[in-house]
Amino acid sequence: MQQGPMTAHWLLKALNDAGRPDQVVARLTDQAGFGWARILSMGGTFTWEGWTAPAQGESESHGWGAQALVDIVESLLGLRVTAPGASAILIAPPAVGLSYANGTVHTERGPVYIDWTRPVAGGLALDLTIPVNVSATVVLPITKPASTSASGAGQPTFVSEDTAQARYTVGSGQSSFVVAN
Amino acid sequence: MRHLRSASFSPLAILFALVGCAGSSNPPRDARVDRSGGGGDSGAVGDAGAVDSGASSQDSGAGDMVVIESGVPDGAADISIPFQVGPDAAFDLSPSEPLAAPDAPSDPSPGVEKGNADAATLDMACAAGYQYGGNGNCVAIGSEGADSGSDCDGTGGQDDTATGQGDGAVDAEPADAASPDSLQTPDRPDDLPANGGTDGATGGTGETSGGNPPLAPTDLNVADRAAPLNVEGTPLFGWVPNDPDGNEIQSAYEIQVARVSDGLVTWDSGKVPSSAESFVAYAGSALAAGTSYTWTVRTWDRTDQVSGTLRKLRTPTRWDLVWRPRRVRLKLPLTWPDSACNKVR
Numbered sequence: 051m052q053q054g055p056m057t058a059h060w061l062l063k064a065l066n067d068a069g070r071p072d073q074v075v076a077r078l079t080d081q082a083g084f085g086w087a088r089i090l091s092m093g094g095t096f097t098w099e100g101w102t103a104p105a106q107g108e109s110e111s112h113g114w115g116a117q118a119l120v121d122i123v124e125s126l127l128g129l130r131v132t133a134p135g136a137s138a139i140l141i142a143p144p145a146v147g148l149s150y151a152n153g154t155v156h157t158e159r160g161p162v163y164i165d166w167t168r169p170v171a172g173g174l175a176l177d178l179t180i181p182v183n184v185s186a187t188v189v190l191p192i193t194k195p196a197s198t199s200a201s202g203a204g205q206p207t208f209v210s211e212d213t214a215q216a217r218y219t220v221g222s223g224q225s226s227f228v229v230a231n
Numbered sequence: 232m233r234h235l236r237s238a239s240f241s242p243l244a245i246l247f248a249l250v251g252c253a254g255s256s257n258p259p260r261d262a263r264v265d266r267s268g269g270g271g272d273s274g275a276v277g278d279a280g281a282v283d284s285g286a287s288s289q290d291s292g293a294g295d296m297v298v299i300e301s302g303v304p305d306g307a308a309d310i311s312i313p314f315q316v317g318p319d320a321a322f323d324l325s326p327s328e329p330l331a332a333p334d335a336p337s338d339p340s341p342g343v344e345k346g347n348a349d350a351a352t353l354d355m356a357c358a359a360g361y362q363y364g365g366n367g368n369c370v371a372i373g374s375e376g377a378d379s380g381s382d383c384d385g386t387g388g389q390d391d392t393a394t395g396q397g398d399g400a401v402d403a404e405p406a407d408a409a410s411p412d413s414l415q416t417p418d419r420p421d422d423l424p425a426n427g428g429t430d431g432a433t434g435g436t437g438e439t440s441g442g443n444p445p446l447a448p449t450d451l452n453v454a455d456r457a458a459p460l461n462v463e464g465t466p467l468f469g470w471v472p473n474d475p476d477g478n479e480i481q482s483a484y485e486i487q488v489a490r491v492s493d494g495l496v497t498w499d500s501g502k503v504p505s506s507a508e509s510f511v512a513y514a515g516s517a518l519a520a521g522t523s524y525t526w527t528v529r530t531w532d533r534t535d536q537v538s539g540t541l542r543k544l545r546t547p548t549r550w551d552l553v554w555r556p557r558r559v560r561l562k563l564p565l566t567w568p569d570s571a572c573n574k575v576r
Contacts, residue, residue, distance in 0.1 A: 058378065135504065135507075135508075135509055138389070156511055159471065159508065159509075160450075160471050181471070181473045182445075182471075182472045182473060182479045182481065183472050183479070183480050183481045183506055183508060185480075187369070202477065203476070203477020203478065204477050204478050205477060205478040220478075221477065221478030221479065221480070222474070222477060222478055222479050222480075223477025223478060223479070225477075
């Protein structure tokens, strides 16, 4: 990776925007080339100022080198805040790449919990817990029409779909979504 | 991802914890970001995260201290802390018609009998059909969660009644609803007039077609600060609405601000149809410098049912006595099984 750690977010965002979240993962986990995995393989314990910080005499404890966290939350876990105060959020698990991700994102209106799994056989399973007073749009990656279903306390409502995505809205509480393989 | 096993909290570790194992059909589960502890525990940014120093106020000698307290639940943070405003702070808003102080404390120094240092406790006024269940939650009467006032329930998992906000709190005192010292904040929703509101669901049993009434709001804060030492400018109130039902919203709120010394209500917002739950500006009569205030809020849900409010029972009326060095408490934003229950005194 030729991008330095402090601006690597833009590369990762571009990869995701181009439909390559798998390449986001590749950049995050590449131990051979410049990147965070290489920092770990070299014994680093924190994000560095540059990919060759020890040799350059740069800081090896550089918070600005951690901006890829944004991409992990937005692109890989799949949560974006889309309205002020997190009154609206977008949840979109990546279509390719990781086989699962889960985590809690703490928004202004409370914690959002996301847990998605991509079975080996294909498809996707997504569980969400959304705070009161938050509306979420859920975008599911699909490969064939009418292959999604949803249920739960948030009363998920199907909105639309095209050849690649199905779209739902869902409210607070715990809800589940399934994309059939 | 063996590095994950080292208990590092560096961004690097977090970063890789989330990534998991790409491309593996049988990913190592240990690389996952664990949800143990349920919502509100694992990352803690949205958690109240309050560090309750107990240092509610310190008499700086300056005459420009305005103190505002939040009625926060046991589980979140048990005290609120004064905030300071400049002498020219914009509190000279058009005075509103102050409501009569409901049950203003008649005894100016009731804290003596309990010892001032321990005087601050909290209670929660719950909606009809609900009772206080500890950890800042109202639970349906008769439900199994009703007695779960345990300090450490939240550290192991998300219990049924948890709001997801107050879990992992340290030293949740049992509610003391029967305390004769219980002070000014009335037993809403019955006592508080809902100005301009229909308030038709106040006596809701939870069996209405609209589901359950909301639980009392939690995570009360002033400009995003759970326990501000001081606040400059107009106080900006925030909270988190709670509801046992799914697909719920906040359709309205009502804020009440009262002076601690005598319970005088300086602002009652009335029922405001709004989904806003943060940075709601004080708009009552002028606040005086060097004076303690307390505030509370209730919310309405999608079907116009109203919540209870948190109620703060506090006996000292002199804010310069609130500083309590021997009751310093910490609320840890992350959950450590061994330390989360420690009481730091």
